[in-house]
Amino acid sequence: MAPHTEQLTRPAVRLEGLTRSFEGRTVLDGVDLEIPAGQFVALLGHSGSGKSTLLRAVAGLDHEVTGSGRLTAPERVSVVFQDSRLLPWRRILPNVLLGLDGKDAEQRGRAALAEVGLAGRERAWPSELSGGEAQRAALARSLVREPELLLADEPFGALDALTRIRMHALLRELWKRHRPSVLLVTHDVDEAIVLADRVLVLEHGRIGLDLTIDRPHPRSYRDPLLSAYRTELLGALGVVEDTD
Numbered sequence: 001m002a003p004h005t006e007q008l009t010r011p012a013v014r015l016e017g018l019t020r021s022f023e024g025r026t027v028l029d030g031v032d033l034e035i036p037a038g039q040f041v042a043l044l045g046h047s048g049s050g051k052s053t054l055l056r057a058v059a060g061l062d063h064e065v066t067g068s069g070r071l072t073a074p075e076r077v078s079v080v081f082q083d084s085r086l087l088p089w090r091r092i093l094p095n096v097l098l099g100l101d102g103k104d105a106e107q108r109g110r111a112a113l114a115e116v117g118l119a120g121r122e123r124a125w126p127s128e129l130s131g132g133e134a135q136r137a138a139l140a141r142s143l144v145r146e147p148e149l150l151l152a153d154e155p156f157g158a159l160d161a162l163t164r165i166r167m168h169a170l171l172r173e174l175w176k177r178h179r180p181s182v183l184l185v186t187h188d189v190d191e192a193i194v195l196a197d198r199v200l201v202l203e204h205g206r207i208g209l210d211l212t213i214d215r216p217h218p219r220s221y222r223d224p225l226l227s228a229y230r231t232e233l234l235g236a237l238g239v240v241e242d243t244d
C-alpha cells in the first residue's frame with residue numbers, strides 16, 4: 001500500500017486488549033476496537049458497564065489502563081461532558097479560548113461560537129446561558145481546537161427533549177463540516193441510531209454488538225426503517241420492547 005493511502009485508511013483509534021479493573025473488579029476485559037478516521041460512532045451500555053471508563057482511557061485521562069497490545073489515539077482530542085465545564089469566572093469567549101494562543105485564536109473562537117449559534121454572546125457569563133447554550137459553548141470550545149477525535153460523554157443527557165433534538169442536528173452538522181472521528185457515549189438508543197453511523201454495545205467488559213446503521217442523514221426518529229436497528233440494540237441491552 002502506498003504511504004499516502006495508508007495515511008488515509010489509518011484508524012484514528014485502535015484499542016487492543018484494553019483492560020481496566022477497580023479494586024480487583026474488572027470493568028474492561030480486553031476491549032478490541034478500531035475506529036476509522038472520520039467515523040461517527042456511538043457507544044451504548046448499561047449504567048456501570050464501563051462506557052465512561054473506556055472514553056477516559058481513549059482520552060488519555062486514565063494512566064492505569066492496561067492492554068496486551070496498544071491504545072492508539074490521535075494527538076488532537078477534544079472531550080465534551082454532560083455538563084459544560086465552563087469556568088464561571090470567565091466570559092464565554094475566554095472560556096472557548098482557554099489555553100489557546102496565536103494571533104488568530106480570538107478570530108477562530110468567534111467563528112466557532114458563530115458556528116454553534118452563539119454569535120453575539122461572546123461576552124456573556126456562563127451563568128447567563130441556558131443548559132443548551134452552555135453545551136453549544138462547550139462544543140465551540142472543542143471545535144476551535146480542530147480535534148481529529150471528538151469524545152463526548154452523554155453531552156445531551158441533562159437537556160430537555162426538544163433542545164436535545166436541536167443539539168443532535170447541530171452535532172451532526174458540525175461533524176459533516178469538520179469530519180473528526182467521534183465517539184459518543186450515550187444511554188439513549190434513539191440518540192445513537194439517529195446520530196451515529198456505527199453503534200457499539202459494551203457488555204461484560206467487551207464490545208458485544210457492533211452495528212452499522214446504513215440509513216442516510218438527516219435521520220428521523222420516526223423512520224420505520226430505523227426500528228429494526230432499535231430492536232436489535234434493545235435486544236443486546238436485554239430490554240424487551242412493549243409491542244402494545
Ligand SMILES: Nc1ncnc2c1ncn2[C@@H]1O[C@H](COP(=O)(O)OP(=O)(O)OP(=O)(O)O)[C@@H](O)[C@H]1O
Pocket residue numbers: 022023027045046047048049050051052053054187
Ligand atoms: N475511579 C474509580 N474508582 C472505583 N471504581 C470506579 C472508578 N471509575 C469507575 N468505577 C467503576 O467502574 C464501573 C464502570 O463505571 P463507568 O463510569 O465507566 O460506567 P458507565 O457505563 O459510564 O456508567 P453510567 O452510564 O452510569 O455513566 C462502575 O462500577 C464504577 O463504579
